[in-house]
Amino acid sequence: DAGVIQSPRHEVTEMGQEVTLRCKPISGHNSLFWYRQTMMRGLELLIYFNNNVPIDDSGMPEDRFSAKMPNASFSTLKIQPSEPRDSAVYFCASSLESTVLGYTFGSGTRLTVV
Amino acid sequence: LAKTTQPISMDSYEGQEVNITCSHNNIATNDYITWYQQFPSQGPRFIIQGYKTKVTNEVASLFIPADRKSSTLSLPRVSLSDTAVYYCLVGDRSGGGADGLTFGKGTHLIIQP
Numbered sequence: 609d610a611g612v613i614q615s616p617r618h619e620v621t622e623m624g625q626e627v628t629l630r631c632k633p634i635s636g637h638n639s640l641f642w643y644r645q646t647m648m649r650g651l652e653l654l655i656y657f658n659n660n661v662p663i664d665d666s667g668m669p670e671d672r673f674s675a676k677m678p679n680a681s682f683s684t685l686k687i688q689p690s691e692p693r694d695s696a697v698y699f700c701a702s703s704l705e706s707t708v709l710g711y712t713f714g715s716g717t718r719l720t721v722v
Numbered sequence: 723l724a725k726t727t728q729p730i731s732m733d734s735y736e737g738q739e740v741n742i743t744c745s746h747n748n749i750a751t752n753d754y755i756t757w758y759q760q761f762p763s764q765g766p767r768f769i770i771q772g773y774k775t776k777v778t779n780e781v782a783s784l785f786i787p788a789d790r791k792s793s794t795l796s797l798p799r800v801s802l803s804d805t806a807v808y809y810c811l812v813g814d815r816s817g818g819g820a821d822g823l824t825f826g827k828g829t830h831l832i833i834q835p
Contacts, residue, residue: 612765639815641823651766651809651825699765709756709811709822713765 612714614700620720626688629717632681633702641711642675642685643699651699657683658705690721726810731830740797742829744810747791752814753822755786755793760807766825769808770795797831805833 613632621627633640641656655665660677668675672691677683687694697718701711727745734740746755754773758766770777772784772793783796797804808829813822 643825650827653823653825656823701765703815705815708754708815709771709813710768711766713767716763716765718763 612700612702612712614698614714614717616717617715618718618720620722621690623691623721624689625721626686627690627694627719627721629685629698629700629719631683631685631700631714633683633700634712635681637702637704637712638680639703639705640677640683641701641703642683643701643713644696645699645716646696654685687719690719692721695720725812725824726826728808728810728826728829730827731832733832733834734800735834736801737799740800740804740831740833742795742797742808742810742831743792744795744812745792746810746812749790749812750814753790753812754814755784755790756811756822757782757784757793757795758809758811758825760809760828766809800831800833802833802835804831806831 615630638659642654643651644654645651654667655675656663657677673687675685697716699713699716701713703711754771756771757769759769760766770779770782770784772786774786777784785794809825811822815822
């Protein structure tokens with residue numbers, strides 16, 4: 609298995625632009641998580657899905673952030689409009705819902721908003 | 723209230739055994755204890771998981787006392803490549819909920835020659 613695949617690996621955009629991050633979970637995994645990592649805040653859970661359904665989005669910082677999972681093999685995290693404080697590494701992870709704390713992370717997308 | 727507490731940083735030398743302890747005083751009956759490792763520019767990677775007593779795999783050992791209020795990750799004979807951040811997670815996701823999804827700040831382990 610290729611693992612959790614995220615794209616792009618790096619993204620540099622101007623403030624105010626829309627940014628879309630993509631994630632392909634491991635085939636057969638039915639839980640998907642979006643995390644954001646910064647030096648100040650560490651790893652923060654933004655939102656997670658079970659069986660393509662958003663379960664908890666309380667970690668999404670503002671309405672500018674939205675996430676979708678149209679099918680079991682694809683998810684997006686969108687920021688519109690982007691701001692410099694959104695600069696961070698965004699990780700996607702997946703797991704079997706029944707797996708106790710066993711998450712597989714992607715390599716992340718490093719977002720820089722200038 | 724933080725579910726886990728672990729040292730911010732530790733350092734050691736190549737060839738030594740390193741033990742990182744995590745406190746989880748409020749651990750619940752169904753909670754498992756899981757450790758992750760994160761290298762720079764990579765996502766966290768699962769290392770080991772346990773419920774009680776001792777678990778060992780090819781990478782590390784996990785020691786859990788009878789009261790389960792703490793756990794110790796043991797890395798035998800570390801090398802420079804073991805320099806990373808180590809996270810301790812406690813929770814139960816058997817119901818598919820959000821328990822056990824919070825990563826703290828982790829322990830930054832630095833191995834010197």
